[in-house]
Amino acid sequence: MDILSWNVQGAFPPYTPIERIENQLQYLEESVDYPDIIALNEVSRHRRDVWIDKLNDIGYTEVVHTLDWAEELGESEIPPHQDYNHVNGNLTAVHDDFVGSNLTRLQPSIRYGPWEGADLKDWDTNVPEKILNATVEFNDTTLELWNVRAVPGSMHGEEKIKILENTYNRIAKGSKSLCLLTGDFNAPDRELADGTTIPWRHHEDGKIARRWQKAELNILTGLEEKGMIDVFREQHGYGKLDILDVSHATQTDDPLAVTPEDIQGKRFDHMIASAELNPKDCYYDQDGFGCSDHAPMIATFEV
Template sequence: MVSDSGLRVLSWNVQGAVPPNGSIERIKNQIEFLEKEVNLPDVVMLNEVTTIQRDCWREYLFEVGYTDIVDTLEWAAELRESTVPPHQDYNHVNGNLIALHELSDASELTRLSPSIRYGPWKNADLKDWDTNFPEKILNATVTQNGSEIELWNVRAVPGSMHGEEKIKILENTYNRIMKRPESPCILAGDFNSPKEELADGTTIPWRHDQKDELAQRWEEAELNILVGLEEKGMVDIFRSQHGYGEIDILDVSHATQTEQPELVDPVEVKGKRFDHMIASEDLDPQDCYYDHAGFKYSDHAPLIAEFNV
């Protein structure tokens, strides 16, 4: 059952980048998790949905009531077949998906396609769309109680594998959000950032200890997306609710240092907080948490937030 009022949003990296993680059985288990363990959130924003299982995801989501679905998987499939450099060097096997439940108070999920001719960047020198992984950025809108909420579902590729492509994704997303009209916005996904967060709230990006030009750009890109959107009235919902330091709930989304995180007490899970939800304070966030049970179905815990809109 979806929420009787407000808006519940789930963001989750379903770990479908490499077979067999995109198997039919695994997808069915993840759908069952959405239905039986997290009570069918109004909006689900998924990362690493495999292109070859696009029809399965859509079918299974539809069966549990997600009747409005948008994704970037056709971009990934097309680029995967491309022989145009540099795409022959990238796998392009997965993308992002957003789905809206039919019983939600929200309505009219609409995918927005990037443009360099229309929008606030029309006459700008920088068009903010230069990534070679366009399938990692899914932009849409949803209507809630007559108000339009812009959604950004983003997954930054690992910098260790793709270098500058990671910061291109973050830069494009940040710059486009900063130029968008003033309206409520939710940005969520796996940013593969930061490297560390200190108890005093300091965010430590990757390559912070390097001084070359690329490292400085890298640091700026990560900090902009994680804390720089406060200029637009957008905050890290999890941290705004729970603070920093030692807290008594799960505060890790990617269990990089715990072999079987689903078998460990939530506060004992070690790893990185790579998955985030950064949203407009005007949406009146009420709660935000990482669901520990999700580790049974992915190496990432899903992030769930509730908004009083």
């Protein structure tokens, strides 16, 4: 089972150039040979039909997304939604060649949920389109898929915390099956060679800063108690690697012009998966920088 997770850079401009989408679809066809499951972040709601039609054309006929939520909230004048652009959401699709089927979107409720021991009900973000929850069936097994993009904290502040908290709490207290969490978490600030994870605002004190730090660390490392692992780190470890180990080249002007180990930036895109999924490979693909500001993350599982 091959899974790809990718931020396709559909926030700005909101009317994503059709040429960029076509290049990204060509990448899925020619560079990575149709992964079984794709989880895309920052899919422009203004290009929903383009994405779905073109994905259908290359064999991704089972598609779920949150672009309907993004559209409805983006047209709302009710506070606080006038302060959010709501221009994009997430999309998950399964290829026809995959042995699994029955991709089903789940819509968590604020009335029913795993709230025991929680201070808040686990669904309180103003940008719910950033969290796509679904299931897919394969080999008589249900796989729960979480496709998440945390908004940048510098732009949206507490909303980033809420997205991470909502996702972590729902998985930690509610997931009953094999689980894969993937997406662009806009975290951490950095990782040390000894495996230490440094969250944003780690040097600050105060209630919000401590909550921020906890939210990032919970989503990145706290699900180990649920039997879930950081797939990339489980495969490659920490320290200086000879492969690409960042997904957002924030400090390299042309990431296609240098070797993978010389690209400088942040590892914002992650896969946290149930260990029983038996990961065999995981990498960031430098070629994806040719049509997005994020490198796609690809993992192979043997289940």
